[in-house]
Amino acid sequence: MTVTAAVFTLALKIFAGCAILALVIFIALLFDGSDRVLNAKMQRRVGPPLFQPILDIFKLIGKENIVPRRAVRPFFMAAPWVALTSTLMIFLYIPLRPFPAVLGTEGDMILILYLLILGGVAMAIGGFASGSPIANIGANRKLTLMVSYEFPLAVVIATMAWVAFQVEKPGVPFSMETFTTTSIWFSVGKIGLFGVACLFLSLIMVIPGETAKGPMDIPEAKTEILDGLIIEYSGVNLAMLKLTFALRALAISVFVTSRFVPWSLASMIGTGGVVVGFFDFFFFWIKVFIVQVIFVTVMRTAFGRLKIWQASSFYLINATGLSLIGMLLLSIDIMVRSRLLG
Numbered sequence: 159m160t161v162t163a164a165v166f167t168l169a170l171k172i173f174a175g176c177a178i179l180a181l182v183i184f185i186a187l188l189f190d191g192s193d194r195v196l197n198a199k200m201q202r203r204v205g206p207p208l209f210q211p212i213l214d215i216f217k218l219i220g221k222e223n224i225v226p227r228r229a230v231r232p233f234f235m236a237a238p239w240v241a242l243t244s245t246l247m248i249f250l251y252i253p254l255r256p257f258p259a260v261l262g263t264e265g266d267m268i269l270i271l272y273l274l275i276l277g278g279v280a281m282a283i284g285g286f287a288s289g290s291p292i293a294n295i296g297a298n299r300k301l302t303l304m305v306s307y308e309f310p311l312a313v314v315i316a317t318m319a320w321v322a323f324q325v326e327k328p329g330v331p332f333s334m335e336t337f338t339t340t341s342i343w344f345s346v347g348k349i350g351l352f353g354v355a356c357l358f359l360s361l362i363m364v365i366p367g368e369t370a371k372g373p374m375d376i377p378e379a380k381t382e383i384l385d386g387l388i389i390e391y392s393g394v395n396l397a398m399l400k401l402t403f404a405l406r407a408l409a410i411s412v413f414v415t416s417r418f419v420p421w422s423l424a425s426m427i428g429t430g431g432v433v434v435g436f437f438d439f440f441f442f443w444i445k446v447f448i449v450q451v452i453f454v455t456v457m458r459t460a461f462g463r464l465k466i467w468q469a470s471s472f473y474l475i476n477a478t479g480l481s482l483i484g485m486l487l488l489s490i491d492i493m494v495r496s497r498l499l500g
Contacts, residue, residue, distance in 0.1 A: 218397035228289030237284025238398035285387030296387035306473035307367035353487030360481035
């Protein structure tokens, strides 16, 4: 590759990355507004306008950043930036159909897992650094919750990578592109279908923990600890944290859609082209919206908040157990299929 071609490729990736980040910020806030509207309708309330989250962000940007007197200023100020940046980076490694990932590599899923952890840890550090006992409680809860749900999430990712190594593309088992064209549902046998269903259900259980909503609204708990780990934030810092919450809900919904609901219009009708790609793009975001409504909005409306020990037990026993059962069933399925073929 010549120097000119390399510079052009780099400029193209920068442009594509900026466009995607601007798009996902708008979609995240739009979906967050939809979540608030639907939640209100389900509770028979009037609710806020659809674009209220966008208005809130602009309002907070114009407010003053107040740093508590007892806060550890460098960590307190840096936490929102790290949380927002790490969450935004996730979208550069996920294919947004029909477009490939801007920074796609062979280890996308591992990197996405680390970025999710980094964003959560950054928010917890911001709570600890605020000097507030209430924020300290919220940060402790955040870390406890993360330790609980990250293990089943890691099991799901590792199992899907192992399946990809065995039956799909041995060269790139951890790449997000692996199951984009061929669904994992069609890559396994009858026993494996039950295993994939277990992984899917386990990942669904992780969604409330990642979004910290509904039964897992424990680190914030507005009626209990008054927004918890973000209670001392204001102005631009609070705007970035609010945006981070919306982006994390979108990121986990996009991840679930890409892994378990990858079907596109082009694959369904067996053709391609610019027009099909245009509608395919909207079809992808419709699937993401449905996933977010069902597994975020409905769940946070239907279920009350759990206690921290209940949430931790739920993830370490139920979600982890289900993911391990899925791993076992997929192992048996691949073993049986290899013997039949061999």
